[in-house]
Amino acid sequence: MAHMFIFAICSALIISRVDLCRIPETLYVLVPQTIPVGYQVTKVETADCDTRSLVLSLKDPSFTIDRNRAIVALSPVSVVGRGRTFSVWVQDNSGQGSEMEVHLMRRTAPETHNSKGLLKRTKRRWSPPPFNLKENMKGPFPKVIDSVVSDSSVTYKVFYTMSGPGVDQAPIGLFTLDRESGMLSVTNAVDREQYPLFNLKVSVFNAENGQPTDLPLNLRVLVDDENDNAPEFAGPLQFTLPERSSAGTAVGQVKATDKDAPETSHVKIKYTLLNGLERFAIQPETGVITTITNTLDREAQDKYMVTVMIKDLFGAVNGLQNTATATISLSDINDNPPTFTKALYEATIKENEVDKLILRIPVEDKDLVNTSNWRSKFVITKGNENGHFRIDTDNSTNEGLLYVVKPLDYENGDKVKLEIQARNEAELTGTTAQWMSVPVDVTVANVDEGPQFSAPTVTFNVVEHVPNGTLIGTYTATDPETKSSNGIMYYKTLDPGSWVNVDRNTGELKVANTIDRESHFVKNGMYNITMRAVDTSSKSGTGTVILVIKDLNDNVPKIPSELVLCESGGDALGSVVFVAEDKDSDPYSSPFTFNMPSDSDGKWSVKKLNDTAATLKQEKPLRRGIHQVPIIIRDLQGNGDTQTATVKICQCRNGVCLANQSSVELGPMGILALLLPLALLLLLFLLLAFFCVTKMDKLEIDDKEYSGGNLLLSNTEGPGDEVDSTLIKVPIGIEQAGKDSVKGSLVNVGWMGTKSSSTIGGHGVHDNGIYQQGITTTKIQDYNSGQYNTQYAGSQLVGNSMSCIDSRYLSQDGGSLRMWQANGNYLHQKLKSFETEGDDIMEDDIIHSYEYEGNGSAAGSVGCCSEYGDNANLDFLNTLDPKFKALAAVCRKS
Structure with a gap:
């Protein structure tokens, strides 16, 4: 059932x-x-x-x-x-x-009677919980552990079942239970570290009807530990300790674990050092490594390897053990100051040199490289009271770099003794050593110096608009070697307004032109002049003169050139605010006073708004357009006059007159201004047409008078020489060509289709000669023949007179060509004559030196003109146009 x-x-x-x-x-x-x-x-x-x-x-x-x-x-x-x-x-x-x-x-439960005859229910009882099982037991298997018996087996015929880990859960089949006897057996060895405990469930049933005869039993099977696992190291065995640490300093802790059962002797570990005992010790229970000396020096040995042994059963003979190597590294401290490689350093520097490296100072440091304990910094402790030197550190080599940052003066001393101390970025620790210093001897070499002004900058006070020739002051220099000013000349190198003259021998500064404080050359009331002093050996020195210009009341307040008054609309009268400006400074400037003239027409009124501004108000209705309004404006000192303000009344938008306002006010003069460019353009076309159709006139070069505005005259061979017109042969058929030749000029032989002509040197005039007969067409290539080349004929003589070309002016019989050749022959003869004539013929062309004009002359000395190289500079002759150079090349030909 x-x-x-x-x-x-x-x-x-x-x-x-x-x-x-x-x-x-x-x-x-x-x-x-x-x-x-x-x-x-x-x-x-x-x-x-x-x-x-x-x-x-x-x-x-x-x-x-x-x-x-x-x-x-x-x-x-x-x-x-x-x-x-x-x-x-x-x-x-x-x-x-x-x-x-x-x-x-x-x-159901059996009942018994006690001595008093009362019924009592007995408790059910399972026997014997719990069970213990030793791990790693030896076979043969299965091996009986114990039996499980329920008291209900006395009353009923029962059978037993079991479930749980080791039965129907992993590890499946490890335990078996005899169904009828309740005998518990194990079928294999058990590892406690994997399965320390088994919770099993045992049930008992009536064999006849299958119903439970007792509650299920939760059965615990404990696995007893065996010392079958050696201890293991946990974590890396890497430790760091500062060098020079005191004895007893903790280095680090060695950690170990054991898989055996906790709270047993199987996991009680003892720590032991097998070497390094002269420097380190380890606590047996905790595994903490400590030092036993204070002499650990990183510079001598930076790393120690010690062997650590761990053993369970707290070091018993039968305990299991493991060993490993622990690495103890020493970290650096700054216990070594930098040391110098020499006892004395020497350097040499020329006087007046600046920003120059004069010495590299190497040092040695035993501390860890590229750390603050190794990196050096240098200090000049003596000899640099005047700040002539600077010392830096070369980050790559750790050397000291000694620079001169302020010029040295040989005359003030040829020797400088310095003392330089080498330090580290980090302070010294763990040592009694001190920072070290080294002497440095710097030799100053003498240099022939230029003169030096009494001060780099000197200031003079001057009132604007003082008369020319007024003495401003004297700015002199001396030779540093001789301490004398003899032979020193003074010049200006910067005088933007040319306001000052400098006496070359004494250094006196005098007013040369009007000094105006309101000039744009003046900044904050000061005007700078740069001076140069030059000695007999052409060495020079510079200095600065600052003119502090005192203001005069030489300016009156000015109003803007045009004021725009916007119509207010309706019958309202408008007004406009304007600001007056006075170039003078206080007390010659604002506050201003504003008034209308006594004879004012009453259309306008002015009212002061602030120190520099006023409001111009319309008192009567006025038409749109331009109005001239007189206003009296005076400064604080009462200096001022009547000025006319141009006021434009118009319709406005955002304070600007509308565009159509200008077109409405356009009058006859505006229309005339628009038509004038068109008339000029028409006149230009008429002139061009006139020049292209008008016959060419002869040109005469007038050299009767000498113009001082010309540096050179290309149409004169020398003063008093004349061109013999009989030497110039002109072709037959060109009317009046040879007759109209004049002295000092050449016949115009450019293209004759234009009235303009060009001559050598540019001094040409028009005459009434007309070239038109005997001119026929010929090829331009024919001009390549003759004693001179096309460049000479076409470029040097013809020049730029190439407009309105007309081939009719080239004769078929080569007359024009012969005319060019004749002119060329004459020029060659003239050049040849220069070789035989004396130098006195050119005496008027040479440069003359002018002497001092004498005392009392208003102009004074000519000054710079007394020297050839000052202002009469002919360097421009080296940069003439290429056409002039080509002409010079032709003229040099024999």
Whole structure:
């Protein structure tokens, strides 16, 4: 019957639909004969249900289902006879519910009578929990552990079942339980470090009906530990310690673990050092390594390797052990100052040199390279009171770099003794050593220097508009070697307004032109002049003269050139605010006074707004357009006059006259201004047409008078020489060509289609000669023949007179060509005559030196003109146009 019952339950579970929320169809529960209130009968187990929408219910009012799905008694319930049965329903949002029948069965137990005749219920008893199992036990297997016996076996014929880890869970099959005798056996060795504990569940059933005869037993199987695991190191064995640490300083802690059972001697580890005992020690219980000396020097040895042994059973002979090497590195401290490689350093520098490296000072440092303990910084402790030197550090070599930053003067001393100290970026620690210093001797070499002004900058006060020739002051210089001013000449190198003359011998500064404080050359009332002093060896020095210009009341307040008054609309009268400006400074400037003239027509009034501004108001209605308004403006000193303000009355937008306003006010003069460019353009076309159709006149070069405005005259060979017109042969057919030749000029032989002509040197005039007869067409290539080349004929003589070309002016018989050749012959003869004539013929062409004009002359000395190289500079002759150079090349030909 019991087998059939179990089979029915299993069949019901197998055939149930797995896709619906379900519970077992039948459940048997052993309960006391009287169930007290609050007694938990059982817990409902569900499968494939939605826990969020799960609903459990039952029909017996004596029981309820709490939130944990446990069936709890609401009132005392007696279980008699064949027991008590009720149903439990379960349903979720799938809509399909399941029903389970719960059968409550009275728990049976033998009863005995006590001495007083009262009935008592004995407790059920399982024997013997718990069980112990030693790990790594030897075979053969299976090996019996113990037996599990329920007291219900005395009353019933029972059988036992077991479940849990080691049975039907991993590791599956490790334990077996004899179904009838309850004998528990193990089938294999167990590793405690993997499975320290097994929680098994043993149940007992009536062999006849399959119903439980006792509550299930939770059986614990403990695996006893065996020292089968050696301790292991945890974490890296890398430690760092500052050098020179005191004895007893903690280096670091060695950490180890053991897989054996905690709180047993199997995991009690002892730490031992196998070497390095002269410098380090280790605490046996904690594994903390400490120093036993204070002499650890990184510069001597920066790393130590020590062997550490760990052993369980706290170091017992039979304990398991492991060893490893710990690395102890020493970190650097600044216990070594930088040292110099020499006891004395020497350097040489020329006087007046500046920003120059004169010495590299190497040092040595035993500390860790490229750290603050190694990097050096240098200090000049002595000899640099005047700030002539600077010392830096070369970051790559750690050397000291000594620079001269302020010029040295040999005359003030040829030797400078310095003392330089080398330090580190970090302070010294762990040592009694001190920073070291080294002497440096700097030799100053003498240099022939230029003169030096008495001061680099000198200031003179001067009143603007002082008369020319007024002495401003004297600015002199001396030779640093001789301390004398003899032979020193003074010049200006910068005088933007040419306001000052300098006496070359004395350095006196005098007014040369009007000094105006309001000039744009003056900044903040000061005007700068740069002076140069030159000695006999052409060496020079410079200085600056600052003229502090005192203001005069030489300017009156001025109003803007045009004022725009916007119409207010209707009968309202407008006004405009204007600002007056006075170039003078206080007290010759603002505040201003504003008034209308006494004979004012009453159309306008002016009212002061502030120190520099006023409001010009319209007192009567006025037409649009330009109005001239007289206003009297005076400065603080009463200096001023009547000025006329140009006021434009117009319709405005954003303070600007509208565009159509200007077109409405356009009068006859405006129309004339628009037509004038058109008339000029028409006149230009008429002139061009006139020049192109007018016959060419002869040109005569007039050299009767000498013009001082010309540096050179190209149409004169020398003063008093004349061109013999009889030497110039002109071709027949060119009327009046040879007759109109004049002295000092050449006949115009350019293209004759224009009235303009060009001559050598540019001094040409028009005459009435007309070339038109005997001119026929010929090829331009014919001009390439003759004693001179095309460049000479076409470029040098013809020049730029190439407009309005007319081939009719080239004769067929080569007359024009012969004329060019004749002119060329004459020029060659003239050049040849220069070689035989004396130098006195050119005496008027040479440069003359002019002497001092004498005392009392208003002009004074000619000054710069007394020297050839001052202002009569002929350097421009080296940059003449290429055409002039070509002419010179032709003239040099023999």
